Amino acid sequence: MIKVDNLSFSFPQKELYKNISFTLEEAQHCAFIGTSGNGKSTLIDILMDPERYLFEGKLEIDPTCRIGHVSQFPQFDKTKETTVYEYLGEEYFKIQNEITAICTEMETSSDIEPLLEKYQFALDALDSIGGEDFESNISKKLNLANLMKLKDLKVSDLSGGEFKLIQVMKEMLSRPDLMIMDEPDVFLDFENLNGLKNLINSHKGMLLVVTHNRYLLNHCFNKIIHLEITEIQEFEGRYIDYNFSLLQTKVELQELKIAEDEELERNENIIANLRVIATYNSEASRGKALKARVKFQERLEARRIKAPFVDIKQPNISFGMDTEMEDTTVVQVDHYSAAFEELLLDNVSFEIKSADKVAIIGSNGTGKTTLLRDIFKNNHESIKINDDAKVAYLSQNQGEVLKESNTILEEFIDAGFKTYDEVRSFIASYGFEGEIVNQRISSLSGGEKNMLQLAKAAASKANVLLLDEPTSHLDIYSQIALEKAIADYKGAILMISHDFYSVVNGMDYVLIIEDKTIRKMSIRKFRQMIYASHFDKDxxxxxxxxxxxxxxxxxxxxxxxxxxxxxxxxxxxxxxxxx
Missing domain, CATH: 1.20.5 (Single alpha-helices involved in coiled-coils or other helix-helix interfaces)
Known part of the structure; x- marks a missing residue:
């Protein structure tokens, strides 16, 4: 239903795609992956509204194809008083009211023909979204996501994660031929993430989903589209099989590359010898031999293997410390309470030691971010920070840590770097090289902004890290690099995360928020809890x-x-x- 053929597109400062081609067909659930900042969201914008963009190549979309869209940051008009049920059924109730109004008008009108036409048009619109089954379909979707309890709540009272899921349901209920979602998993707690998985797997139409979430990637998709460095690669099958295919290819290509490099080196030596001979022997045959060898070398260089999909540069995240602390308490929380319109946390107490790595786990809207922000601000009477603790903070609200109007260079000068060259040298290992360092932070992708926050935290040399959803928006390569950095770090970490891979792979224990209080849980018991609800044994x-x-x-x-x-x-x- 959608065919992209040799499409190329550039911004003034960056080439995004070079002759990319792919297709989307009926019943495909397609994951759209790739490192941050390579143009996934822009490509979605082009598919949604091709008239806005001056691109080269062909984009063919079936004229009957209806496209639904869930943006990265869906917004709701908080002044609108509506329940979840009314919000989900908005289109259905609108058509029903229209049909009722037409029928009422037909009872008194002398010109019935145009009204019959309007009536049939409304019936067709009702049928396109499921007709008389629509109300039961709302209940089915809510049950799938385990959110029936929200049915009569006001939408304005939902957490961000709950609203994201409701937005997904609303688009699915409109029954588009193709549904496009841009990182629908960001900030979802694990229960809501599992609900999203159920919604995706039950959806009958085509899906194109930008995601870096390993749980969804491993459980939801039958096609992968991978964008890297202006090129695209398609793979029919599961993500786990695609990943394995890349690894196999990497082994084969690297073995071949070694052989190629040896051949290039031998040829370079021959050229060098011929040049030496040419300095004291001017025979024409010697010059021809040298030219032939140089052309051969150029051909070898031209066919040297270029593999952007198997040789992706992983960022080098590294958290060092100015001061390594002895085994002592760095964060003390005693009888802490927090409220936002209603009580979130009540009489909470815990402590973090100087080498503890701790995850805070809890449903959306339970006060995790409020707690972490209060620890960072260190102006709450129930919170004490060790005098020797140097604290760095990563916020899920990226504007708290990054000044959007700054360029990347300016941001790090503001953070204490002396020269632009010093900034460039430091941030290169985080994937920021070339002209991008002169871009304003507001123009960066969500993943790039989070990587900048991690770079700032690393540059601070803090011995306590407060990380609020650090893996959100990060591509998988960066997530794995972050896990390694966390494992190598010698200081204390308090991390809010719904990414169980990061929790299981890097944390010592978890603090679980339930019923407005916090309890400590070992990683072993946390795994058992996850298994009981969501996974096969082992x-x-x-x-x-x-x-x-x-x-x-x-x-x-x-x-x-x-x-x-x-x-x-x-x-x-x-x-x-x-x-």
């Missing part, structure tokens, strides 16, 4: 084992041990079949 252990084997393959490739890498690839393939 799923996370298999996932961790998978990651361990992938790292062994990476090490083997670094050492050019290709036969060993192939052995690990075979073991990984067997494990993936179990997942």
């Amino acid at each position: 799923y996370l252990e298999k996932e961790q084992n998978k990651r361990s084997i992938e790292m062994k393959i990476e090490v083997a490739l670094k050492n050019n041990e290709f036969e060993l890498a192939k052995v690990w690839v075979d073991e990984l393939e067997a494990l993936i079949k179990l997942l």
Whole structure:
């Protein structure tokens, strides 16, 4: 229903796509992935409204194709008084009222023909969204997402995560031929994330979903579209199989590349020798041999393997500290309470030691961000911060930490860097190189902004990190780099997260918010709780084992041990079949 053929598009400062092609067909649930800032959201905008963009190539959209859209940050008019049920059924009730009005008018009108036409048009519109089954379909969607309890609540009383899910349901209820969603998982707690998974898997139409969420990627999609460095790659199948295919290709390409490099080096040596000979032997045949060798070398360089999808540069996140603290309490919370229109947390107490890595877990709207922000501000009578603690904060409201009107260079000068060259050297390892450093922060993607926040936290050399949803908007490569940085960090971390991979892979224990209070839970018990609701037995252990084997393959490739890498690839393939 949608065909993109050799499409190219550039902004003045950046080329986004170069002759990209892909198709979207009926019944495909497609994940749209790629590193942050490569243009996924812009491509969605082009699909939604191609007339706004001057692109080269062809974009063919079936004229009968109706497109639904859930934006990255859906907004609701808070002044509008409506319940969740009324909001979900808005289009249905509007058509029903229109039909009633037409019928009333027909009772007294002498010119019935145009009214019959309007009546049929309204009936067709009603039929296109499910007709008389619409009200029961609302209940089915709410049950799928386990949100029936919200049915009679006002939309204005919902948390951000709950509203995001309601927005997804509303678009699905309109039954578009293609539904496009841009990071619908951001900031969803795990219960709501599971609800989103159920909604996606039950949806009968085409889906194109921008997501970096490993849980959704592993459980929801039958096609992958991967955008990297102006190029696109399509894959029919599961994300886990796509990832394995990339790894296999990487092993093959790197082995081939080593052979190519050796051939290039041999040829360079021959050219160097011929140049030396040419300095004291001017025979024409010597010059021809040299030219032939140089042309051969150019051909070798031209066919050198370029693989943007298997050689993605992972950012190098590293949290160091100016002062490493001895085993002591760095954050003390005693009898803390918080309210926002209603009581969120009541009489909460806990402490964080200098090397603790702790996740705060809880449903959307339970006061996690309020608590973390109060710890950072350190002006609440129930919170004490150790005098030797140097605290860095990453906010899910990125404007709290980043000045949107600054360029990237200006932001780090404001943070204490002395020169632009010093800034450039530091932020290069976080993926910010070239002209992007002169862009205003307001123009960056959500993932790029979060990566900037992580870079600022790293630059501060803090010994206490307060991280509010640090993996949100981050691409998978950056998420894994962050997990490694957390594992290597020697200081204390208090992290709000709904990404159970990050929690299980990096935290010592969790603090769970339930019934306006907090209780401590071991990672082992947290896993058991997750298993009981959402996973097959031993799923996370298999996932961790998978990651361990992938790292062994990476090490083997670094050492050019290709036969060993192939052995690990075979073991990984067997494990993936179990997942």
